[in-house]
Amino acid sequence: MVKGSLLRKIAERALGLEYAKLVWKRIEILGDVAIIRKPFDLPIDVFKSLGEELLRSLPYIKGVWLSISPVHGIERVREYIHLAGEAKTEVLYKEHGCIFKVDFTKVYISPVLGFDHMRIAKMVKDGESVLNMFAGFAPYSIIISKYAHPSYVVSIDLNKYAVKYARINIELNKVAAANEVLHGDALLLTEALSEKFDRVLMPYPELFEKALRASLKSVKLGGYLHPHLFVTSEKKQNALQEAFKIVVEVAKKAGGIVEPVGGHVIRGVAPRKYHVVVDAIVKCKS
Ligand SMILES: C[S@@+](CC[C@H](N)C(=O)[O-])C[C@H]1O[C@@H](n2cnc3c(N)ncnc32)[C@H](O)[C@@H]1O
Incomplete structure (x- = not known):
């Protein structure tokens, strides 16, 4: 699990203090992919530099995605834009000692x-x-x-x-x-x-x-x-x-x-x- 304080520092380096405050709690790590849930009021291009900074600062992160919609539809999935690194969407996510393979663009x-x-x-x-x-x-x-x-x-x-x-x-x-x-x-x-x-x-x-x-x-x-x-x-x-x-x-x-x-x-x-x-x-x- 990545510490919140580290994500906050990464966001501050990439975006500056003001934007970082709105964003750092919205970064989720799923296996070797980082997902940023976009706040409604910030434009998409703001997040490219954060994607690059996440890759630089967390070497085990291979790809970064921006989620641009809430979960929707009966399948409860979000829409995503690829920001940086590898464009893979299938991750190995660990929870309570179990391992889960999942494509986060297809499954909640x-x-x-x-x-x-x-x-x-x-x-x-x-x-x-x-x-x-x-x-x-x-x-x-x-x-x-x-x-x-x-x-x-x-x-x-x-x-x-x-x-x-x-x-x-x-x-x-x-x-x-x-x-x-x-x-x-x-x-x-x-x-x-x-x-x-x-x-x-x-x-x-x-x-x-x-x-x-x-x-x-x-x-x-x-x-x-x-x-x-x-x-x-x-x-x-x-x-x-x-x-x-x-x-x-x-x-x-x-x-x-x-x-x-x-x-x-x-x-x-x-x-x-x-x-x-x-x-x-x-x-x-x-
Ligand atoms: C909130 S997600 C489930 C979360 C999951 N239990 C977990 O712990 O991560 C809701 C799930 O219900 C499924 N779903 C929606 N309507 C359904 C229905 N009528 N019958 C069966 N599954 C349904 C969606 O495809 C989605 O996978």
Whole structure:
């Protein structure tokens, strides 16, 4: 992991103090590639010199890219412009001792979920069955398989590249025995699966309500749900409690009773708006 203070110095050398302040926290390192998330108000040509400076200062960085859009579309990917060095887009990204091959232009990837990947893995008990509805390149599924002892983990994604990399990563991390990957719409597949799961992950806040409804059909009574959702809250410390209320309400509308027992505020996404994950036990199902 590169220290923030080093990235800040590199940005200051390339851009000067004023611009560096706006940019240094927006530099992400994925394997041997650096990605800069462009602030809306700065022109693209400002970033060429930062790309060159990152290559000079961090010898293991082989390429630098500028991300010029937020994540968008159902596949949740960004648009990129190549800034410096090699133009490759497939990286080897390491997280919690696991290794993930992924093309960041084709599949959602964000180190911001890293804490939650391990937080959930620590909750999984021996022999559990786990459904990961929006698996991406399968970091939750693989970290769970590596650090817990689930009986099996089913991962679903709509993006064919996510499915391709999930399968590659399952092999790379030697967790194939406990893992299956399905390509398709999780909202439909979840309801179609005949087995019921001990734990269902829904790491896609944009589909929160629909996913929670579908998950109630595929979770066991007494099992755990982990919906992700966006919450509006005046203060960050109240965001989780707000999320609890919403999860209980939406489950109730779907004919279920859930008891929130924990969770985590993943990040702020706008002023007073947070991306939150809730841990809830299923007390009664539709
Ligand atoms: C936020 S990303 C997942 C992040 C991933 N779980 C991780 O930990 O990095 C959401 C994923 O949901 C997938 N997706 C969107 N709609 C879907 C649907 N209806 N069924 C299955 N996957 C879907 C996208 O392709 C994307 O990979």
